[in-house]
Every structure is written in C-alpha cells, then in structure tokens.
Amino acid sequence: MKLALISISIDTTSPPLGICSIATYLEKYADFKDTVIVDVNYDNIMEKLEKVKPDIIGIGAMTVYYPSAISLAKKIKAKFDVPLLIGANHISTLPESLDKIFDIAVIGEGEETMRELVELYREKRKYSIEDLKKVKGIAFYDNGKLIKTEPRPLITPLDKIPIPNRDYLNKGCFKKARSFGTGNFEVNYRIPTSRGCPYRCRFCSPTIMWGSSVRFHSIERIVEEIKIGINEYHATYIAFSDDLFAVSKDRLKQLYARLKEENLLGKVKFGGSIRANLVDDEFCILLKKLGFLQPITGYESGNEEILKYLKAGSVTVKDNYRAIKLLEKHKMGTRASFIFGSPNETLEQMRDTLKLIKFAYKHKAKFIYIYLLKPFPGTEVWEIAKKRNLVSNHMDWETLTLFIEGVNDMNRPLMLDKDIDIEEFKKIHDKALLYSRLVSMKRLLRAFIRHPIWTIKGIGNPFIYIRKNLIHANTLKFVKPEK
Numbered sequence: 001m002k003l004a005l006i007s008i009s010i011d012t013t014s015p016p017l018g019i020c021s022i023a024t025y026l027e028k029y030a031d032f033k034d035t036v037i038v039d040v041n042y043d044n045i046m047e048k049l050e051k052v053k054p055d056i057i058g059i060g061a062m063t064v065y066y067p068s069a070i071s072l073a074k075k076i077k078a079k080f081d082v083p084l085l086i087g088a089n090h091i092s093t094l095p096e097s098l099d100k101i102f103d104i105a106v107i108g109e110g111e112e113t114m115r116e117l118v119e120l121y122r123e124k125r126k127y128s129i130e131d132l133k134k135v136k137g138i139a140f141y142d143n144g145k146l147i148k149t150e151p152r153p154l155i156t157p158l159d160k161i162p163i164p165n166r167d168y169l170n171k172g173c174f175k176k177a178r179s180f181g182t183g184n185f186e187v188n189y190r191i192p193t194s195r196g197c198p199y200r201c202r203f204c205s206p207t208i209m210w211g212s213s214v215r216f217h218s219i220e221r222i223v224e225e226i227k228i229g230i231n232e233y234h235a236t237y238i239a240f241s242d243d244l245f246a247v248s249k250d251r252l253k254q255l256y257a258r259l260k261e262e263n264l265l266g267k268v269k270f271g272g273s274i275r276a277n278l279v280d281d282e283f284c285i286l287l288k289k290l291g292f293l294q295p296i297t298g299y300e301s302g303n304e305e306i307l308k309y310l311k312a313g314s315v316t317v318k319d320n321y322r323a324i325k326l327l328e329k330h331k332m333g334t335r336a337s338f339i340f341g342s343p344n345e346t347l348e349q350m351r352d353t354l355k356l357i358k359f360a361y362k363h364k365a366k367f368i369y370i371y372l373l374k375p376f377p378g379t380e381v382w383e384i385a386k387k388r389n390l391v392s393n394h395m396d397w398e399t400l401t402l403f404i405e406g407v408n409d410m411n412r413p414l415m416l417d418k419d420i421d422i423e424e425f426k427k428i429h430d431k432a433l434l435y436s437r438l439v440s441m442k443r444l445l446r447a448f449i450r451h452p453i454w455t456i457k458g459i460g461n462p463f464i465y466i467r468k469n470l471i472h473a474n475t476l477k478f479v480k481p482e483k
Contacts, residue, residue, distance in 0.1 A: 001032075001055045001056075001122055002034045002035075002036060002052055002053065002054040002055050002056075003023075003026070003032070003034060003035045003036070003054060003055070003056045003057075003058070004035075004036050004037075004038055004048075004049060004052055004054035004056070004057045004058070005022060005035060005036070005037050005038070005057075005058045005059075005060070006037075006038045006039075006040075006045060006058065006059045006060070006072070007019060007037065007038070007039045007041075007060060008040050008045075008059065008060075008068050008069060008072060009040070009060075009062070010040060011041070012041045012172070012173070012177060013179070013180060014190060014241070015166070015169050015170075015173040015190060016060070016169070017164050017190060017241065018060055018088060018110070019058070019060055020165070020168050020169055021161060022035075022111050022114050023035035023164075023165070023168045024162050024163070024164050024165040024168070025111040025112075025114070025115060025161060025162065026114060026115055026118055027165065028162050029115050030115045032118055032122070035168065036048075036052050036054065036168075037168045037169060037170075038052075039169070039170050039173075041170070041172070042170040042172045046075060046076075046079070049076065049079075049080065054080075054082060055082055055083075055121070056082060056083050056085065056117075056118070056121060057076060057080065057082055057084050057085065058084075058085040058087060058106070058114070059073065059084070059085070059086050059087070060086075060087050061086065061089075061090050061091070062088060062089045062090055063090040063093075063094075063376050063377060063397065063400055064400060065090075066090045066091075066397045067397045067398050069086060069090075070099050070101060073086070073099070073101040073102060077101060083103045083104065083127055084101070084102055084103050084104075085102065085103065085104045085105070085106055085117070086099075086104075086105050086106070087106035087107075087114075088110075089209055090377065091105045091106070091107065091139075092106075092107050092108050092208060092209050092378075093205050093208045093209065093376070093377040094378065094393060095107055095139040095146070095148055096146065097377070097394060097397075098146060100141055104127065104138050104139070104140050105138060106137065106138055107137050107138060107139055107152075108137055108151065108154075108208075108209060109137075109152065109154055109155060109195075109209070111155060111161055112137075112152060112155055113136070113137040113152055116135055117135060117138075120135070132147075133147065133149060134149075135149060136149055137150075154195075154210070154211045154215065155215075156215060157215070158194070158215040158216060159217055159218050159221050163221070163224065163225050166233060174189070174233045174234070174235075175187070176236075179237045180335070181237050181239055181271035181294055182237055182269055182271075182293055183294075183366065183443050183446060184450060186235075186236040186237035186269070187233065187234050187235050187236045187237070188235070188237050188239065189229040189233060189238045189239070190238070190240075190241040191222065191225050191226065191229065191238055191239075191240055191241065192217075192240070192241050192242060193216065193217050193222050193240050193242055193245060194217065194243075194244075194245075194247070195210040195211075195215050195242075196210040196211055196213060196214040196215055196243065197210075197214060197243040198214050198247065199244065199311070199312070199314050200312045200314075201298075201310060201312060201314075202309065202310055202311075202379060202380040202381055203339070203373060203374075203376070203379050203380075203381050204243075205376060205377065205378030206243045208378040210243075216251075219251075219254045219255055220258070222255065223255070223258045223259060223262055223264070226238060226259070226264060226268070227262065229268070230264070230267055230268055235268055236269065237268065237269045237270075237271065238269070238270050238271070239270075239271045239272060240270065240271070240272035240273075241272075242272065242273065244275060245272030245273050245274065246272065246274040246275070246278065246283070246287070246295070248278075249278075249282065249283060249286060252283075252290065253286065255290065256286065256289055256290055259290070265290070265291065266291060268291065269291050269292075270290055270291050270292045271292065271294060271295065271296070272292070272295060272296065273295065273296040273298075274287075274295040274296070274297055274323075275297065275298075275314075276299060276315050276319040276320045276322070276323035276324075277314060277315040277319045279297075279319070279322065279323035279326055279327065280326065281326065281330075284326050284329070284332065285330065287330075287332060288330050288331075288332060293332060293333070294332060294333045294334065294335050294366045294367070295334060295335065296334075296335045296337070297323060297327075297335065299323075299324070299336050299337065299338060299356060299360070300337065300338060300339045300353075301317075301338070301342070301349075301356070302320065302338075302352040302353040302354070302355050302356030302357070302359075303345075303350075303352035303353060305349065306342050306345050306349050306352075306353075307320070309342060309343075310339065310342060317352075317356070321356070321359060324336070324356075324360050324363050325363060327363075328363040328364050333364055333365060334360065334365050334366065334367075335365070335366055335367040335369070336360045336365045336367065336368050336369065337368075337369040337371060338353055338356070338357055338368070338369065338371065338432065339353075339373050340353065340372050340373070340413075340425075340429060340432070341372040341373045341413050341414075341416045342373050342415065343373075343381070343384050343417065344417060345417070346420075347420065347421065347424050347425065347428065350425070350428045351428060353432075354431055354432055357370075357435050358435060360435075361438065361439060365439060366443065367439060367440075368435050368436040368439045370429070370432045370433055370436050372413050372414070372415070373414075373415045374400055374414060375390065375391055375414065376400065381415065384415070385414070390414055390415070400414075413425070
C-alpha cells in the first residue's frame with residue numbers, strides 16, 4: 001500500500017513540511033513507511049503518480065491554490081480509481097466549500113487523522129460511509145449531503161509529533177539558492193517551533209487550523225532540529241516558520257542559552273516573524289545575539305484607527321515607528337508588510353500608511369511588501385465580504401488567488417469601499433509600490449555585486465527578471481463592477 005501526498009505550492013524556498021510531518025508521523029505511529037511526497041516545484045505530478053501507483057492520494061492547499069487543487073483532482077480522478085483526499089488551510093477554514101471531486105477532507109491538524117485513515121484503509125482496503133462517520137476531523141459527502149464529523153482534539157504535547165524526516169523531500173530543497181532572509185545564496189532550512197498564535201488579527205485565521213491556544217515545541221526539540229539542519233543538510237540559513245516565532249523574551253533567552261551550550265551560535269543565520277509591539281532594545285539585542293537577520297514584521301498600517309481594526313488593538317502606530325528605527329539601529333533591518341483597502345478605510349488613512357512605508361524605506365527596510373486586503377475564509381474580513389455579497393462558499397476562488405498568468409496579483413481591490421476614488425487610490429498605491437521596487441532593485445544589485453554568477457543563475461536574464469518582477473509585479477487588476 002502506498003500513499004502519495006502532493007504539494008502544489010509554487011515556492012522553492014518553503015519545502016512542504018506539513019505533509020512531510022504527516023509522513024514522519026505515519027512512520028512512527030502507524031509503522032507506515034510507504035509515503036511519497038510529490039512536489040510541483042520538482043516533479044511532473046501526473047508522471048510521478050503514474051510511476052508510484054498510489055493506493056491513496058492526498059493534496060494540501062491554501063485558499064490561493066484551491067482552484068489548482070480542484071483542477072489537479074479532476075485529472076487524477078480521470079486516471080486513478082483511488083480515494084482522493086484534500087487537506088490544509090483552505091478546507092479546514094471552510095469545509096462547506098468541499099468540491100465533490102474529493103472523497104474526504106481532512107479538517108485541521110492532519111497527523112492523527114491521517115494515521116487513522118491510513119490504518120483504516122490498510123485494514124479494509126476501502127472507505128465505507130459508516131466507517132468514515134467514526135473518524136474525527138473529516139468531512140465527506142453522503143448521497144450529496146455534506147457530513148462533518150466531530151472535531152479532532154489537538155495533539156499535546158506538541159513534541160509528540162516527531163521531527164520531520166526531510167529525506168521524504170526532494171533533494172532540490174537543500175541546494176544553495178537565493179535566500180529571502182539574507183539576500184545571499186544559502187542552503188535554506190525551515191523549522192516550525194509552535195502551532196497557533198496568541199493574537200487575533202482580523203485578516204488571519206490560525207485559530208481555526210491550530211486551535212485557540214498556542215502550543216510550543218520544547219527548546220530541547222528545537223535545538224535538536226537545528227543540529228540536524230546544520231549537520232545533515234548543511235543549512236546556512238534557518239527560518240522559523242511559525243505564525244509568530246518571537247512570542248516572548250524569555251523564550252528567546254532560553255533558546256540562546258541552549259545554543260550557546262551546544263556551541264551552535266554563529267554556525268547558522270536565523271529568521272522568523274516578530275511583532276512591532278514586542279520590539280525594544282533588549283529584544284533586538286537578543287535577536288542579534290541569536291544571529292537573527294531581517295525579521296518579518298506585519299506593520300500593516302500607519303493609521304491608528306485602521307491598525308487598531310486590523311490588529312484588534314494589540315499594536316499602535318507608535319510601536320511600528322519604534323520597531324523600524326530599532327531594527328535599523330541594531331543593524332538587522334526589517335522585512336515589512338503593509339495592507340491597503342480595509343473596510344471603511346479612507347484615502348487620508350491610506351496616506352498615513354504611505355508615510356510609514358516611506359519611513360521604513362528611509363530606515364533601510366530590506367523588503368517592503370504591499371498588499372490589498374483579501375477576505376480569506378475563517379477571518380472576520382471574510383464575514384464582512386459575505387455581507388457585501390463578495391464571497392460565498394462556492395465562489396470563483398480565482399478571485400482570491402495570488403498568482404494569475406505568472407504575475408504577482410496580490411492586489412485586486414476586492415474589499416475597497418465603493419466610494420473610494422479609484423484614480424486617487426491608484427496614485428497612493430503606485431507610490432507605495434515605488435518604495436517596494438526601489439528596495440528590490442537595491443537588493444538585486446547587492447546580490448549581483450556579491451555573487452554575480454549565482455545571481456544570473458538564480459534569476460536568468462536580468463532584463464526579463466526586472467520587467468516581470470519589479471516593473472510589472474503587484475500590478476493592480478480591478479474587478480469590473482457589474483452593470
């Protein structure tokens with residue numbers, strides 16, 4: 001019996017650790033070692049499935065990739081008469097959107113549910129409706145009616161989940177490549193140290209996927225995984241892939257102490273997400289001592305009212321300005337993200353955000369990401385979009401996708417209020433994009449000066465790259481109103 005787990009996320013910098021974790025969990029707790037990971041970044045999916053001939057196939061998809069998942073599922077069903085599963089963020093936040101091409105949806109945390117499903121199929125060689133009704137944490141159709149079973153309890157302690165065996169991944173995941181974390185060419189490696197987030201931003205939905213509380217891996221477990229990354233995979237840059245890595249100073253201090261004991265400090269660079277309200281001099285010094293570079297920070301807005309809405313009152317504009325200055329002072333820089341188009345946001349409030357973007361540029365932000373607010377399932381913004389009749393459980397999911405025709409299209413202004421003057425909005429947005437592109441040009445130039453051959457290998461023709469990724473990237477595509 002073979003299980004194929006498919007990753008359709010187009011991103012060579014982020015290996016599919018979610019399905020890798022499931023494969024490792026099955027190996028440890030179900031004595032099942034015949035999982036094959038199929039990665040769209042390295043594999044021709046249909047050709048590899050033909051070669052493997054799996055007995056069960058699973059696909060993981062975020063909302064932005066859900067249309068691709070459905071399209072792929074139709075191709076798979078035309079060639080393979082096997083159970084087809086869908087899991088990960090999208091279907092977990094909105095199981096009601098389950099397309100009937102899929103036999104089963106895995107809702108929420110997948111490891112234990114997949115163990116039960118694999119053992120059930122191994123025993124009976126099929127999935128009966130009666131058996132499926134006994135499995136917690138899934139959804140499926142019974143005579144056209146959607147059945148959602150009882151939610152599955154979360155795995156505790158989190159260390160029960162073994163360190164992902166990255167030998168399941170394609171070897172290309174560990175080749176030297178340009179790192180978003182350093183701007184140099186690194187062997188990139190990712191480590192999840194927790195599940196969940198203590199904050200409740202209105203545009204984010206980790207609580208549905210991971211529960212309302214945060215579960216942490218132990219410091220000992222994290223250090224062990226760092227050692228594996230350095231010694232077995234020759235990692236030079238490790239990104240902590242949590243919703244929020246730097247939750248507290250105490251945790252940073254504990255990690256620093258253990259890395260020092262193990263003589264690991266300085267052997268690898270680190271990156272991860274932080275929050276502006278937590279940043280002070282002591283916080284920055286801790287990150288610097290750990291070897292942190294360019295922490296990711298969602299500043300989102302430069303207007304107090306909009307920021308309070310987006311971040312549920314957990315951060316202030318003053319926090320944002322202070323964090324940007326301190327990260328420059330301690331020579332780490334920042335990877336900064338900003339959001340336009342919140343409900344009821346005025347042009348004047350957007351100009352406040354533009355001022356903050358200019359400030360981030362002036363204080364040497366390493367990346368500036370410009371987004372328009374999109375209503376993803378499971379968020380408060382989704383509920384507002386539903387009231388405005390902009391989204392539904394069976395909508396055209398292309399409306400929410402990030403990539404259309406290979407062009408970064410994160411900025412379709414779906415949530416933009418109707419009374420906003422579009423031409424004035426474009427002027428603000430274009431100015432914001434100017435700062436983003438200037439930062440990108442500087443970063444590309446630095447990379448070329450340091451590693452000219454690697455840079456050309458990584459991006460190909462530099463003129464085509466600049467035109468596609470810097471000039472035409474983040475191009476606004478407006479949804480035409482119905483007449």
